[in-house]
Amino acid sequence: KAGVTQTPRYLIKTRGQQVTLSCSPISGHRSVSWYQQTPGQGLQFLFEYFSETQRNKGNFPGRFSGRQFSNSRSEMNVSTLELGDSALYLCASSLGGQKTDTQYFGPGTRLTVL
């Protein structure tokens, strides 16, 4: 079974631009969560989608948004990029999004904002 895939793997943008990141979960998984990973901050939860609905949201500004499609693939969008948005963005999928479910992480998208 294929693992969680994320595209693109690397991205360079300039301040003010917007960006869309994509995540394809493991087949059969319905929950997708997004995290921002920066040195010294660890992983910070952005949001979680389950069956095309945002079920949980972290403490990030409205510039960060996401959606999930009927095939469980998810996209994350960041508008009006700031230098501080430079980070590794990870997505994780799980079967039903229950805390008993194991989260499987993708390789991440490395975003650099210049």
Add this chain to the structure above:
Amino acid sequence: AQTVTQSQPEMSVQEAETVTLSCTYDTSENNYYLFWYKQPPSRQMILVIRQEAYKQQNATENRFSVNFQKAAKSFSLKISDSQLGDTAMYFCACTNTGNQFYFGTGTSLTVIP
């Protein structure tokens, strides 16, 4: 809100020795789960071990075991017989009834040959 604290940014251990990584957490929930994830250099994050808060028995997975002290809100990871492949960032995490994961800032472990 929940917080997870890992007070050891970096650690090292000699191959074949034992090392313990510390983690403390703060939650007002009664029903929660604790996890240790491993992120090898340039590789994907994978689950190492997990513990249900309502279980008193410490979880064990081969060379990996935890010391779960619920009253102290402590959840340390012990790696026995350390191997070179254990070199990685280790993240402690907690999840609550809302299924939202809270991660610590990580501990970078280096196994020295």
